[in-house]
Amino acid sequence: MSDVEHRVRDLLRRHAAEAPAGATLLTTVRTESRRRARRTRAVVAAAVAVLAGIGVTVPLRLAAGPGTVTVAEPSALTEPSGPVTVTFPLSPAPVDGVVAAPDVRLEAGLPTLSLPMPGGGTATLTVRPTRPAGPVTTPVPVRGVQGFLAGTADAIVWQEGPEQWFELRADPAVPADHLAGFAKSLVATPVTAPAPxxxxxxxxxxxxxxxxxxxxxxxxxxxxxxxxxxxxxxxxxxxxxxxxxxxxxxxxxxxxxxxxxxxxxxxxxxxxxxxxxxxxxxxxxxxxxxxxxxxxxxxxxxxxxxxxxxx
The missing domain is CATH 2.60.120 (Jelly Rolls)
Known part of the structure; x- marks a missing residue:
C-alpha cells in the first residue's frame, strides 16, 4: 500500500471514530437540514420583500418539491403589435366625386380587394410579394407596365414594385382588355378596411x-x-x-x-x-x-x- 493510501485509510478511520453513532447521527443530520431550509426560506422572503418594495414583480412560485423555486409558466396571450386590420395599396377612382366602397379583406395572408365591374360581375384583385404561381402567357399592357395573361387566360398579373405583384380576375370571366381597363381605373391610394x-x-x-x-x-x-x-x-x-x-x-x-x-x-x-x-x-x-x-x-x-x- 502506498503512502497516500495509508494516509487516506487513517483519515477515514479517525472521522468514523469521531462521528455520532446510530440514531444520534440521523438526528444530527435532520436537525441540520431543517436549520438550512429555514435559513433559505428566510433569505428568499427577504429578497422578495425588498423587490416588492421597489415595485418589481417577482414571477416565481414554489414547485411541488420542497425548497425548489421555478419560474411560472408564461401566459398564452400577449398585447397586439398593432390594429388587427388590412390595407390594400390601390383603390377605385372617384366617379362624379363619389368613391365606391370596395370590399377589402385578408385571405390566406394576402390583401384582396373586390369591387363591382361596369356592366356587371365582380373584379377581385390580390397583392402578394412574389409573382403568382402558375404559367403566364400573352403579354398585356396594364397601368403603364408589362403584364401577362395568367392561368387559363382568365386573369392578368403585373408588377408595380419590388415586392408588389397584382393578380386581377373577374367573375364571371371577361376579356383581358376589360380587365386591363378596370385596372387602369384604380388609383395608388391605399384603402384600409374597418376592423370588425x-x-x-x-x-x-x-x-x-x-x-x-x-x-x-x-x-x-x-x-x-x-x-x-x-x-x-x-x-x-x-x-x-x-x-x-x-x-x-x-x-x-x-x-x-x-x-x-x-x-x-x-x-x-x-x-x-x-x-x-x-x-x-x-x-x-x-x-x-x-x-x-x-x-x-x-x-x-x-x-x-x-x-x-x-x-
Whole structure:
C-alpha cells in the first residue's frame, strides 16, 4: 500500500471514530437540514420583500418539491403589435366625386380587394410579394407596365414594385382588355378596411391570416396560411338564435357557454345582450388554456363593421 493510501485509510478511520453513532447521527443530520431550509426560506422572503418594495414583480412560485423555486409558466396571450386590420395599396377612382366602397379583406395572408365591374360581375384583385404561381402567357399592357395573361387566360398579373405583384380576375370571366381597363381605373391610394374586432390581447406567436367582416383567424406558427378556419383560433360574430348549450361561464360580466372539445374544437359563446353572440372557436390541436380563453374573449370589442359569420 502506498503512502497516500495509508494516509487516506487513517483519515477515514479517525472521522468514523469521531462521528455520532446510530440514531444520534440521523438526528444530527435532520436537525441540520431543517436549520438550512429555514435559513433559505428566510433569505428568499427577504429578497422578495425588498423587490416588492421597489415595485418589481417577482414571477416565481414554489414547485411541488420542497425548497425548489421555478419560474411560472408564461401566459398564452400577449398585447397586439398593432390594429388587427388590412390595407390594400390601390383603390377605385372617384366617379362624379363619389368613391365606391370596395370590399377589402385578408385571405390566406394576402390583401384582396373586390369591387363591382361596369356592366356587371365582380373584379377581385390580390397583392402578394412574389409573382403568382402558375404559367403566364400573352403579354398585356396594364397601368403603364408589362403584364401577362395568367392561368387559363382568365386573369392578368403585373408588377408595380419590388415586392408588389397584382393578380386581377373577374367573375364571371371577361376579356383581358376589360380587365386591363378596370385596372387602369384604380388609383395608388391605399384603402384600409374597418376592423370588425379590436383586441386587448392576442394569442402569443400566432399570425392573423384571414380578416373579413364576419371572422378573424389566428394561425399557429407551424400551420401554412390558408382561407379556412381549420386548426386555428377563430373569432366570429353570431346571433343568439344559434347559441349552443354548454357549461356556463362568466366573461367580463357577460354570460357565456363553453362547449367541447367536440369535432376538434372548443367553442366559447358570449351573449352580448343585444341579440348577438361573440364566438371564439379554438382548435383542440392548438388549445388556449381556459383562463386564457376567457381573458382573450373578455378583451375583444365588436365594432360596427362586424357582421354575423359562420364557422
Amino acid at each position: 374586432f379590436t383586441f386587448a390581447v392576442v394569442p402569443a406567436g400566432y399570425a392573423v391570416d384571414n380578416i373579413s367582416p364576419g371572422a378573424v383567424t389566428f394561425c399557429p406558427p407551424d400551420l401554412p396560411f390558408d382561407a379556412s378556419f381549420v386548426g386555428k383560433i377563430t373569432v366570429m360574430l353570431g346571433v343568439t338564435a344559434e347559441r349552443s348549450t354548454g357549461r356556463p361561464v362568466d366573461v367580463a360580466g357577460h354570460p357565456g357557454t363553453l362547449t367541447g372539445p367536440q369535432d376538434g374544437y372548443v367553442v366559447l359563446q358570449v351573449d352580448l345582450g343585444d341579440g348577438r353572440l361573440l364566438v371564439v372557436q379554438s382548435a383542440a390541436s392548438v388549445p388556449l388554456p381556459e383562463p386564457d380563453l376567457l381573458r382573450f374573449a373578455a378583451g375583444i370589442t365588436v365594432t360596427p363593421a362586424a357582421t354575423p359569420g359562420r364557422g
